[in-house]
Amino acid sequence: xxxxxxxxVVGPSGAGKDTLIRGARRQLGDDPRFVFVRRAIxxxxxxxxxxxxxxxxxxxxxxxxxxxxxxxxxxGLSYGLPRAIEDALKEGHIVVANVSRGxxxxxxxxxxxxxxxxxxxxxxxxxxxxxxxxxxxxxxxxRRFARRxxxxxxxxxxxxxxxxxxxxxxxxFVRLLCDLADAHA
Ligand SMILES: Nc1ncnc2c1ncn2[C@@H]1O[C@H](COP(=O)(O)OP(=O)(O)OP(=O)(O)O)[C@@H](O)[C@H]1O
Ligand SMILES: O=P(O)(O)OC[C@H]1O[C@H](OP(=O)(O)O)[C@H](O)[C@@H]1O
Numbered sequence: 001x002x003x004x005x006x007x008x009v010v011g012p013s014g015a016g017k018d019t020l021i022r023g024a025r026r027q028l029g030d031d032p033r034f035v036f037v038r039r040a041i042x043x044x045x046x047x048x049x050x051x052x053x054x055x056x057x058x059x060x061x062x063x064x065x066x067x068x069x070x071x072x073x074x075x076g077l078s079y080g081l082p083r084a085i086e087d088a089l090k091e092g093h094i095v096v097a098n099v100s101r102g103x104x105x106x107x108x109x110x111x112x113x114x115x116x117x118x119x120x121x122x123x124x125x126x127x128x129x130x131x132x133x134x135x136x137x138x139x140x141x142x143r144r145f146a147r148r149x150x151x152x153x154x155x156x157x158x159x160x161x162x163x164x165x166x167x168x169x170x171x172x173f174v175r176l177l178c179d180l181a182d183a184h185a
Contacts, residue, residue, distance in 0.1 A: 004089040005184055006111045007096045007177065008104060011119035012148030013075070013138075014129040016162040016169060017098045018048045020119060023170030024096070024177060033181045035088045037097035040068065040080040043137040049098075052082070070107055072100040074147070075139055089113075094181050101151040115180060117173070118156035121163050123148070 009017045025036045040052040042059050054062070059078045063071050068080030081097050088095050089111070099107065107114050121129070126148060130141045138144060158176055162169040 001090070001092050002184070003113055004091065004093040004095055005180060006085070006089060006107060006114040007094060007180065008107055008114055008116045009096065009098045009119060010101045010104060010116060010154070010156070012121075012126055013144045014126040014133070015119040015121050016129075016166065017119050019166050020160065020162065020170055020173040021096060021098055022048075023166065024174050027170075027174050028177065033094055034177065035085070035093045035095045037081055037085055037095060039098065040071075040082060042078045046135055046137075048133070048135065054078075070099060070103050072103050074100050074102070075144060077137070094177065094184065096177065101154055104154045115158070116154065116156045117158045117160060117176065118154070119160045119162050119169075121161065125163055 009021060011017055021036060028034045029036065038050065038052055040054050040059065040062070042054055042056050043051070044053055045051050056078065059080065062068065063078070063080060067083055069083050069085050071078065071080035073079070079100065081099070085095050085097070104116055108116075127145055130138070130144055160169055160172055160176075
């Protein structure tokens with residue numbers, strides 16, 4: 001069977017990664033070509049993202065046991081993609097995950113069929129959205145905002161400038177995912 005593709009959705013905090021992924025899951029969730037990854041995170045789930053909630057100790061244990069395909073820390077939190085995504089890739093699925101820009105190189109080295117989509121928005125929009133979202137676990141919003149330029153640059157395979165409506169950007173994202181799946185068939 002042909003190996004699937006790992007689609008990495010990256011970009012600064014507040015750009016709209018979770019919004020686009022949530023919208024795409026609503027439209028494509030029943031389409032067997034796609035798998036939308038539920039991340040393990042050391043925080044509670046929220047309306048923005050349902051995650052596998054782990055405390056720090058459990059996360060560290062699982063990471064040491066090799067339970068995550070990719071894992072990273074950011075904003076004082078730990079994040080991981082469960083190892084099960086590798087089975088989904090072997091089964092030929094298009095696997096979609098929100099990850100740190102900091103793991104893109106490692107992912108590209110390990111998964112030749114990875115495809116990186118960078119989601120961005122203007123600085124003014126990022127700042128406005130972070131303030132408006134007001135998620136208790138987000139910590140210092142100035143630090144989050146500053147990080148937009150602190151993580152090393154990368155060369156994405158596609159870019160979505162999410163500065164219009166979420167519906168508009170979600171349509172573009174869904175189209176991109178469907179084009180990828182069609183080209184991969
Ligand atoms: N096009 C848009 N117009 C207006 N608001 C938006 C748009 N896209 C997303 N938002 C809002 O901006 C906030 C941040 O979006 P979201 O959580 O999807 O970003 P993110 O990139 O996943 O951020 P993080 O990396 O911090 O998880 C949310 O409150 C969301 O509703
Ligand atoms: O800045 P970089 O390293 O690219 O991204 C760091 C992390 O921040 C965001 O998480 P959250 O959902 O806002 O906590 C992203 O999803 C990523 O996991």
